[in-house]
Amino acid sequence: MKLAVMGAGAWGTALAMSFSRHHEVTLWGRDATQIAAMRVAGENSRYLPGLPFPANLQLSDSLAEATAEAELVLIVTPTAGLRGSLRALTELGRRVPVLWACKGLEADSQLPAHKVAAAELPAGVHGGSLTGPSFAQEVAAGLPAALTLAAEDEAFAREMAAKLHSSRLRIYSSGDVIGAEIGGAVKNIMAIATGVGDGLKLGNNARAALITRGLAEITRFGVALGAKPETFTGLSGLGDLILTCTGDLSRNRKVGLLLAEGKPLAEIIENLGHVAEGVNTAKAVLGQAQKLGVDMPITAAVCAMLFEDLPAAEAIASLMGRETKKEAA
Ligand SMILES: NC(=O)C1=CN([C@@H]2O[C@H](COP(=O)(O)OP(=O)(O)OC[C@H]3O[C@@H](n4cnc5c(N)ncnc54)[C@H](O)[C@@H]3O)[C@@H](O)[C@H]2O)C=CC1
Numbered sequence: 509m510k511l512a513v514m515g516a517g518a519w520g521t522a523l524a525m526s527f528s529r530h531h532e533v534t535l536w537g538r539d540a541t542q543i544a545a546m547r548v549a550g551e552n553s554r555y556l557p558g559l560p561f562p563a564n565l566q567l568s569d570s571l572a573e574a575t576a577e578a579e580l581v582l583i584v585t586p587t588a589g590l591r592g593s594l595r596a597l598t599e600l601g602r603r604v605p606v607l608w609a610c611k612g613l614e615a616d617s618q619l620p621a622h623k624v625a626a627a628e629l630p631a632g633v634h635g636g637s638l639t640g641p642s643f644a645q646e647v648a649a650g651l652p653a654a655l656t657l658a659a660e661d662e663a664f665a666r667e668m669a670a671k672l673h674s675s676r677l678r679i680y681s682s683g684d685v686i687g688a689e690i691g692g693a694v695k696n697i698m699a700i701a702t703g704v705g706d707g708l709k710l711g712n713n714a715r716a717a718l719i720t721r722g723l724a725e726i727t728r729f730g731v732a733l734g735a736k737p738e739t740f741t742g743l744s745g746l747g748d749l750i751l752t753c754t755g756d757l758s759r760n761r762k763v764g765l766l767l768a769e770g771k772p773l774a775e776i777i778e779n780l781g782h783v784a785e786g787v788n789t790a791k792a793v794l795g796q797a798q799k800l801g802v803d804m805p806i807t808a809a810v811c812a813m814l815f816e817d818l819p820a821a822e823a824i825a826s827l828m829g830r831e832t833k834k835e836a837a
């Protein structure tokens with residue numbers, strides 16, 4: 509299959525490298541200087557240093573050229589770039605299926621990705637979400653991973669998963685796109701919280717408690733939006749939650765670790781060099797949860813640290829000081 513990947517950050521580059529083992533892939537980036545540097549270096553030195561490109565991976569800074577013959581387009585920008593990327597494809601007259609791999613809620617609209625896509629994709633063009641536990645560095649290095657490809661049209665999800673599946677990048681299909689997207693978006697908030705707990709040296713017990721109560725919080729929110737509860741125990745839910753909360757490659761976890769050191773958010777973001785989707789998504793999720801009447805104490809504590817300068821230790825104390833209740837989702 510001919511694939512175009514939009515977004516030459518860590519994850520777009522890793523997916524392009526992995527899929528180029530079995531497909532003809534062109535990786536498009538908006539920054540012509542960066543694309544030229546990647547051509548010379550034979551790797552993405554800024555986002556994935558030391559991981560050489562497969563010989564057949566094509567690079568382009570022209571979206572028209574990259575997508576001209578594509579049978580499938582993968583949008584791998586941050587969530588903030590999803591709507592603009594879909595519009596750019598429509599302006600070029602592309603009517604091929606689109607998958608997106610961003611994990612967040614759109615900041616202004618508070619919408620999950622498939623709702624943004626539903627508003628922007630021309631009628632009849634299929635779309636779906638590619639999500640699940642997958643650090644870019646490991647996928648680019650050819651290590652095994654398993655992902656979920658979710659779409660409202662489950663037959664489309666099955667067809668695309670079968671085409672993209674390989675032994676190193678195993679792809680499972682799902683018809684629960686809202687569940688898959690909420691798992692992928694909200695785990696980033698929980699990774700910030702877990703980073704804070706670990707930064708404050710609260711111990712392994714506290715980490716397990718945060719992950720478990722985080723899963724309950726994600727599930728409550730997702731089910732209120734129409735997701736199936738069982739989706740949250742799958743790759744896009746528990747799988748990605750465990751990875752991001754415990755893996756030191758996570759940028760969201762890193763934000764939490766630095767908040768625990770008392771670093772200001774603006775400084776953390778400036779020095780991170782990558783997107784940390786949990787920051788924008790925390791605000792959007794809390795806004796949605798309040799509208800839906802869903803209790804999200806961990807998300808609220810993360811928002812208070814991020815946007816109201818609540819010191820990390822006080823945010824954790826506010827979580828620990830809550831009344832006891834029946835343990836249920
Ligand atoms: N890095 C990872 O391990 C994984 C990341 N993701 C998700 O993939 C998305 C992208 O993440 P990364 O590639 O890691 O971020 P990154 O920070 O490494 O790179 C982002 C890239 O997107 C480009 N970009 C930003 N806005 C754009 C726009 N409007 N149009 C075109 N390009 C744009 C930037 O120039 C940069 O090249 C995020 O939503 C993230 O949550 C999902 C799974 C794994």
Ligand SMILES: O=C(CO)COP(=O)(O)O
Pocket residue numbers: 611640641642643696699748751752757758759760761783784785
């Ligand atoms: O989504 C990811 C792994 O599945 C990457 O997490 P971070 O964005 O926190 O690095």
